Amino acid sequence: MALNLSRSALRRLRGRHYGTLAPVTRTEDMKVLTLGNKIKVVALDNINTSSSIGQVSFYIKAGSRYETPYQQGVTHYLRATALNHAGPFSGFKLTKSIDLAGGNLSVQTTREHTIYTVEGPVYEMADFTKYLGAILTKPKYDTWYRESCEWRVIEDLAKYKVNNDQVAFEELHRAAYRYNLGNSVYCPESMVGSVNSAMLTYFLVDHFRGEDITVVGSGIEQGELEKFVEPLETLDEVYEEIMDLLEDPRGRTSFDYSGSEYAIAVPEREEVDIVDMEDIFKIPHLPAKYYGGELRIKNTSPDATFIFAKQGVSYNNERDLLASGILQMILGTGISMKYGSGGGSHKLSSAVCQATDRKCSATGININYSDSGLFGYAVRGTGYEMRAAVEAANKVFKETLSDIKPHPLVIS
Known part of the structure; x- marks a missing residue:
């Protein structure tokens, strides 16, 4: 239903009207x-x-x-x-x-x-x-x-x-x-x-x-x-x-089968020994280890998603974290404008849009955890255009990592 607003009411709004600036909030040093x-x-x-x-x-x-x-x-x-x-x-x-x-x-x-x-x-x-x-x-x-x-x-x-x-x-x-x-x-x-x-x-x-x-x-x-x-x-x-309310001790990460049939007290994090992978109850305490590999998931959707990633950095490494974040901005983070194509605004999206007649999009990815991370790019679009899109994105990704220009670095 259309809004029925009197034109005469609009004519009474004379002069230029501006939004009100929000007051500056108080900021203090955070204490843990x-x-x-x-x-x-x-x-x-x-x-x-x-x-x-x-x-x-x-x-x-x-x-x-x-x-x-x-x-x-x-x-x-x-x-x-x-x-x-x-x-x-x-x-x-x-x-x-x-x-x-x-x-x-x-x-x-x-x-x-x-x-x-x-x-x-x-x-x-x-x-x-x-x-x-x-x-x-x-x-x-x-x-x-x-x-x-x-x-x-x-x-x-x-x-x-x-x-x-x-x-x-x-x-x-x-x-x-x-x-x-x-x-x-x-x-x-x-x-x-x-x-x-x-x-x-x-x-x-x-x-x-x-x-x-x-x-x-x-x-x-x-x-x-x-x-x-x-x-x-x-x-x-x-x-x-x-x-006292628990009956089945299976599944506890701190359970020790060599001791009592009842679950023992939870150990401190630093007391957990890093053991071989046969001890599955201590797996959650092991540091993340990057292996790499390839997985393909088939479905009936006409669209496809491709992600390429290599080992990145953890968020505890502030210097490398900042560098990887800037590098992600240089590659591009996808479409930032509503209904925009992304073409011409970032390296990855520009190359992929040009190679697929704007049927695919791409973005850089930078995922950070406490002890590891993933860095790479993702491509999304119609399945029959994915080969050209991935080839274009992979070329830009390699060129960017091997030679970073001053101009995109400043912009990012």
Whole structure:
């Protein structure tokens, strides 16, 4: 339906009108503080007079790279069941209480972290953090709770399988790393319905520990955030109580078959020996090792995605990280303008568009993790044009890495 706005009303708007510039926010040096429960807290109080919205995120070293071969898909289930039931709060209570207070709660998993984020009015952050604490420290994975959320896992897999880009991205990691970083963030189809409560609880006990949790706040004072986080009791602090509820010790990364038939205490990270690959329970503690390889996935889609990558750098190497980021900008990061073709704006996209009559696009990729990384390029387009597109992209990639000109370096 067209908007019926009187022309006379528009004529009353005389003179030039400008948007209002947002006030400059307060910026302070961020301080990382370790609390008594070993949780690290860092906050940036950038609240200004016209905004009172804050955000708190719990970053936990519990991504898919920490899954053992017996735990494939556990982190996907954690993401799907996170907002279902926790401690005294039902899933309905969790979501509705935050919604009514003007907040938003979300959960996402990466290969290295499980991230719980809540954002909303700063004056409601005390209650928001209370709900987050219940989700982290008092989750319930009874069969009826878990099964009621499996539809989310199935839906995620259905969307994933029809997305060529996501499939190529996951298979890239499987070819490059085999294990840990090679684990997918999606649950394997063979494990749907097989991830049980014991597997989820064991994974939580192993990885939801104080030293593995970092709380990041934005728009909230450091002291306030510390006050919210200090009372949280992490799972390793109630370890004995949790272990009484567990029956099946299989799947624990810290389980020692040579000892008691019951699971032993979780060891410190530095106490884990780097052993041969036959000890699968210690695989998550091994550093990522780049292997390389080739994988081809066939489907009925007329479109195709091609990714070429070599070993990159970790984000702990700041100097090389900056260099690889600049190099990615020189190669190009795809189309940056809505409805744009990308031609003429970046090296990769220009070469690929010219070689395929704009039927394909390309972008440089730079993926960084704590102990490894991937660097290369990705090409997407119609299948019958992929050969010409890949040849053009590969030529530009080699030329760029062998000879970097001053002009594109300054622009990037």
